[in-house]
Amino acid sequence: MTSLYSLPGARRFEVTAPDGVRLAAVEAGAADGPTVVLVHGYPDTKEIWTDVAERLADTYRVVAYDVRGAGESSRPEATSAYALHHLADDFEDVLDAVAPEGKVHVVGHDWGSVQAWEFVTTPRIAGRIASFTTISGPSLDHLALVTREGLTRPTPKRVSRNVEQAFRSWYVYALHVPVAPEMAWRGLLGKHWPALLAKGEKTLGAPEPSLPEDAAFGAKLYRANVRHRMANPRGDATTDIPVQLVVPDRDKFLAKRLYDELHRFAPNLTRRQVSGGHWVPRTRPDLLARWIGEFVDRVERDAVPAPAAAKGRKARRDEDNRRRFAGQLAVITGAGSGIGRATALALAEAGARLVLVDRDGASAARTADLAEVLGAVGAYPETVDVSDAEAMEQLAEKVRAAHGVPDLVVNNAGIGIAGSFLDTSPEEWKRTLDVNLWGVIHGCRLFGAMMVERGQGGHIVNTASAAAFQPSKSLPAYSTSKAAVLMLSECLRAEFAAHGIGVTAICPGFVATGITGATRFVGTSSDQERSLREKTTKAYKRRGYPPEKVADAILRAVGRNTAVQPVTPEARAARAASRFTPRVLRALARVDLPK
């Protein structure tokens, strides 16, 4: 979709503000659905919302308009014409045109969000707003109040937050310089802006031809409001309206910590954390549209839960996971047991949608069952052997058709094999590499290609092992396969970085899962094998490291985009030793495993 005007049912209309400014607006999508009003930021036009609006249009009535000074709206010359109360009047006029009665859901990005904060904290307008989704645009009043606190009652946290934001706000100071910004935008900056954006923010899409003028006039937004509001913040800038805050991880212009105190101003707050830069409406429309949709639905159903204050480490971790993974689509292989199942359930608790792949269909179905009990938005079991290239291709196609492109893929399925190199037959080597390595390759290849093609980032987690850096004469085949997974992940990480796709290798260590009960012990009779399986299982049980902790580590690593994540203390020690004292590991490699 290239323009809002090409959306189904698109209708262009204009409204005139009391001071004569004409605003260009568009309405599209499901005429009988809830109304979602999208407010763009600086230096954009309403077209920044095209991708999001396209995804919302099926269910919702989408309205977007060009803020005064931008796009097809008129551009008043006077700086004072850009003051927040004029912007609020503009918004009211648009509401009068599209929703004279009833309430609308507002979504604001950047300056669109800054002004929307003014809307939701102005009682006259707030009564017409059902919910507010704010993306990368804090209220100037909140910003001023929080900054002041940092000055009058400094704590290390507040001071460092102020300093960080002071640096990130460099462009705000620059825009206050007279004339120069306008000249830059109408000259070189305007010309190279699309290229800069594509490089720095990985945004796609054609620039608006009106950009230089939009940006030049938009500078007045800052000049008319920032200094005044920072000096005279409104103390009553609070709201009870349900607010959904979307915070991008890598926003160059806003410190994440800026929102730490937001619940004081908007107690009915839902937070979301997205991996991406400042322009998420362009770079992450899928996830954003899903979050907006879910939030609007919840508010329409009147089912916004009172956010519980997260007390304790576990509650805080759960809250972090919900912020990030709610509504995400995750594909997990080996999801029928062990680490795969634990990861699936942790994601279920966070409100993700899950495709659960396992060779054993019954166990995958059981995981799906439990996931739904825990609150997964959807959980779909699939019976697939990851080593089967064709089956994996069918799976990938099925997932794309039924659920869309996954945001997270966990290539976790693996089998254990132990015994000396000379005892390992070529068939056993093949089986091991087929599952442990090829399974991962297929997962990365198929779902990775989808993620790259979609261009909205994502994350791939591959389950390697501490055996990937700890050699052992007892585990040659297993260690080789896992070392390959580790290296594959590192290479892939380098390649996919350009697409905003993170890749993580997880190296758990000794974790009490079913893998020991099914490990092939080469060079042993079936009786010996059984007793070895029992013994190893018992030993792992005694070690007592639960797969749930690995799942926590996986979710944390995805949030931080960690490259290699050793989990258990022994895995961490082995990782450190492999870097600093590899000889120790080589000596350990010669030790016989107790039989």
Added chain:
Amino acid sequence: MATLLTDAPPGMTAADIDGFRAVQRLAYDCAEAVAARLHPGTTEREATAMMRRWLTERGVRDWLHLPFAWFGDRTAFTGFKVPHQFFATGRRLTEGMPFILDVAPVYNGYTADIGYTTSLGPNRVVDRLLDDLATHRAFILEAVQAGRTLRQIYLDVDALMARQGYENRHRAYPFGVIAHRVGKVPDARFRPHAFGFGQNALRGLLKDGVRGHREGWSPLWNHRKMSDHPATPGLWAVEPHVGFRGVGAKFEELLVVEADGHAYWLDDDLPHVHRWADRGLHGTAVTGTAPDRLDTLKEPV
């Protein structure tokens, strides 16, 4: 059903069996009555006091153990490291919170030991755990009747729980027991209790222990070698306890094992059994079929 129950383990009459059934019902009535009176803000200590008062008012004078109550993630014994953590705390009930009431009164010389799991308002996880416990009830009976050793049954229950995706939480009990024997308690002038356990009833268990030690069996049913024998005739309080992501659920009731190895659940007129019947689950069969999942247990899980 009642006609079946005329058989009694050695040393017990049909009247004894009726006595056990009566006290078990009383204990479950207590749990239900108290559960219905719990509300947001009630503490565990208040709940145990309510159970104690309810039973004392109805003539209970001695205990195998004083009432226990676990709220929230304490139902799954999260973070339990030392035994005193089993005792009631000041933890307050909130809406949707799971809780377990566990009480073991002695009445007219008969002992019951019951566990009652529910939640304050709807809780999908608790519902699911309770549903899945139906399989365990059927399986345990079937396995006891088949003459399998208690240790083996314990390990199979373990495997079944793992396959269901749950943790075995009865392992957290003293000695990790899934069940223990109960018996008649002589009426005594003094009924001391220490650390929550009634000494008269405990003495019976201890006697069983001494005798079992001589004869090669154990009154405690756990995963250790001492339980590597078929169920001995008598009454067993069986308490499989599953845990799942900070939520625990159990039932506990008496299993009667006769001299010839035939076994049956003492009573089917119990809240959790009715609940399963209402939901169309198969927990009610006294001579129940073995759970179909049993075969799959032999596969690695």
